[in-house]
Amino acid sequence: MRYRLLSALVASAAIVTDAAPAASSYDYIVVGSGPGGGPLAANLARAGYSTLLIEAGGDEGDNPTYTDIGNFNEAANDELTRWDFWVKHSDDPVRDLKFKHTTWDTGDGTFYVGLDPPADAKLLGIQYPRAAVLGGCAMHNAGVCSLPADDDWNIIVNKTGDTSWSAENMRKYLKKIEKNEYLPAGDEAHGYDGWLATSAADNSWAKNDSLPGTRMLKKMAELTGQDPNDAVNLVNRDILEAGDNVDETTSFYNMVTHADSKGKRSSPNNYIRATLADPAKYPLTVKLQTLVTRVLFDEATLKAGSTPRAIGVEVMEGASLYRADPKHVDGTKGPVSQILATREVIVAGGAFNSPQILKLSGIGPAAELTKFNISVVKDLPGVGENLGDNYEGSLLALGAAPVQSGLITLLFRTPSAPTKKRNIFTWCGAFSFEGFWPGFPTYHGPTQYTCAMVHMAPKSQTGSVRLVSADPQDKPDINFRFFEKRGDEDLHELVEGANLLRKAWQAAGEPVLPFDELHPCPSSSGAAAAAAAGKEEEEEESCTDAAQAEFFKTQAYSHHATSTCAIGGDDDKMAVLDSKFRVRGVEGLRVVDASAFPVVPGAFPSCPTMMLSAKAAEDILADAKKAE
The missing domain is CATH 3.30.410 (Cholesterol Oxidase; domain 2)
Incomplete structure (x- = not known):
């Protein structure tokens, strides 16, 4: 099978333009606008803190391909927002080449999909599409909203001792975000005043x-x-x-979806836009088509050998800068600048990009960082490991x-x-x-x-996301190691x-x-x-x-990657985060997305990640009040 590969750059509508440049400093910087980062940035701004939300893609909140939930197949295929990760399912290349939909670059502007590629075709691998767009993958998925098993929440309690992660307590976050449109008002298990519409067939x-x-x-x-x-x-x-x-x-x-009763997708995009448009003029700034290249740390803490503190991010500005973007043109770069955060940096790039950003910033397995001449800020061997999926x-x-x-x-x-x-x-x-x-x-x-x-509940969760270089435009090497254990x-x-x-x-x-x-x-x-x-x-x-x-x-295939920056206990050397989403061994840095789950949360992680985001907002704001 052959499929067309577009190479022309396509401009997307933007709610933020160069006419309104970002300031040089904010209370919080949130990297990534998907189910974890998007609602979190909105909630921090609604609490009165100046917040910068950075998204590598554009805004398609008015595009019917994305706003009409029935168009999810078209949305996931759309090169306007699609990032192509070509993954492995095992360490055995012979086994992986049995996957009937293995994809190849023919070199003539088309993909070949199948087991008998033309001569000289370049092996790409198994496609794992992600969405670079305001609202993240919640803008191109089928919108299925389901909950993890109670044990998937309670495992965090068992690992960390933090009872706020109990399944009973986590239910309140569903109620907080949900705007239920399929049950009569008053059901105590549901919410009716939140930002996330839910409907049923x-x-x-x-x-x-x-x-x-x-x-x-x-x-x-x-x-x-x-x-x-x-x-x-x-x-x-x-x-x-x-x-x-x-x-x-x-x-x-x-089947419940995060869409309203008229079939319109409900996602972080809606909540972000509503926050920006609110007459209260919440201090939220959204910066689109901007690739975060690394987290910045206070040089004084690094030189003194004290606990490193995150103070901002370095960014490269421009469309289609990341090489996962099928519209990327080789050699394209953008201007690089730095933006500071007076309180915290929160990484929410998803299970592939969050560990990559941490590693590029010097946080991860020391041997891997040293291999690419990245200065080690904190040796955390669990960054990029524990990759899991259904x-x-x-x-x-x-x-x-x-x-x-x-x-x-x-x-x-x-x-x-x-x-x-x-x-x-x-x-x-x-x-x-x-x-x-x-x-x-x-x-x-x-x-x-x-x-x-x-x-559900796969018994093997041994995949990895590892660097191939120190270039932030490169895609990482991703191997799920299906069925290994x-x-x-x-x-x-x-x-x-x-x-x-x-x-x-x-x-x-x-x-x-x-x-x-x-x-x-x-x-x-x-x-x-x-x-x-x-x-x-x-x-x-x-x-x-x-x-x-x-x-x-x-x-077998998958599209619910999680757990590459997992929450864990103090005695777990592979734990990346504590129970409050804080990156271990550094200050001022958290990760809030599906990579934080220690195990794959149920069948579909979109709604659980939005619940996790609501909890993170509560935890971060509580810490902010303590510091004031």
Whole structure:
């Protein structure tokens, strides 16, 4: 497959222009405007502190590609904002080259995606798109809003002793940011006055028993221990519900998105813009198309050998300066300047860029920094390590006729899960989703049907983000090391999930059946053929459980990277942050984004990161009051 690669620079609308230059000093500087940094900067300014928010991209808050949540595939592909990271899934290049959507640069302005590249094509790797735009990745994602398991919050309590991270306490931050538009006002588990709109789909389709989707829905209920006759009601269950044993509850849910009831995306972009436009004239300045090259430290503290103190940032100004930007032109640089912070610098560049910025600033594994002649400010071996993500995979098939159905959202536990907690988040519908590559997804025709799966609580979290040079325009080397630890267990759980969903598909009936499964079990194979015949899986070489596991091992994908600047306890040498987001061993510097989570937080980290941001604002403002 070939895809066009644009090289022309495209100007984006900006809410801040050179006509209103940044001042030379602020109380706070926040680097990155995504789910962590964007709301934090707005909250600090609303508290009366002069705050500079720096974003490497532009502002697309008026662009329907981004504002209409239904355009998320187009948004993620849009070169106007896209940053392409080409990642590895393992240390084995042979294994990685089995990934069917491996991407190559052909040298003629196009990408080749596949396993048989043209001669002289340059290997790029596995695409992992991020968004350089005001609002960050919350501007190009599908907007799914779900919560981590309680244990994902409580692990921070266990590591640090800070009870403010308890799941019970963290709920208040959801209530603080949420503007719920799908439940009657008064539900104590939700918020109704926040800045983040949440909405849910209309699942009235499930009342129609004649639909193939409804028949599959009831079969899924049967296979997961739910009442098939109650499925019509269960599909409207609140996925953000509170209560005992929620994480151990297998159930259908209504998919909630951070969008309003009219389908307009709700993201940090909205909150930032509202803060700038507020008649109260909050002291927020936004500086767009500006690449932060490093954090600055007080030279006196460095010379004296005392605790280093962050005092500002160095920036390079201009569009498309970072080499992850497909619009970047080789050799392009911008003017470099320095901006000071009288209180703190807060890095919120995400799981890839936050550790890169720290390392470029002299904070990270000493041996790695020394390799690139970067002066070591603080030896922190955990910076850029502990990279984690959920494993994602899908069942994809073509029906004999289109599958009439709405979206089925199901969280369930497979038999071999190591705890009582559910481990698979699946959503099924007449769509195609097989991962990421330039031009994704592939449209397989009107009869396509997919159950996409997110495997939660991966047992291996051994990936890394490491420098390739001291040049801040370079992309880092990113390796997720999927399935490196206890991988066989995670793969078995994915196969169990696939087998259950495949059985449920056989309830679709006429005119949909038979399904022509494309993966992980092509229809000629034993598992798919046996399921179609209503029999137990046949142990044929072409699609045993082992063959399905191999498929997921080589074709799993992800897009929820976290944990590269993890919070940890005083006794953890790999901890980068304390429980208040402060970078260990230095002063005046914090990291507030998904990289702070010690483990991957549930199935989708966007809303949890916005909750984390609200907590960070509370912690930072409390420290500011103490210092006054």
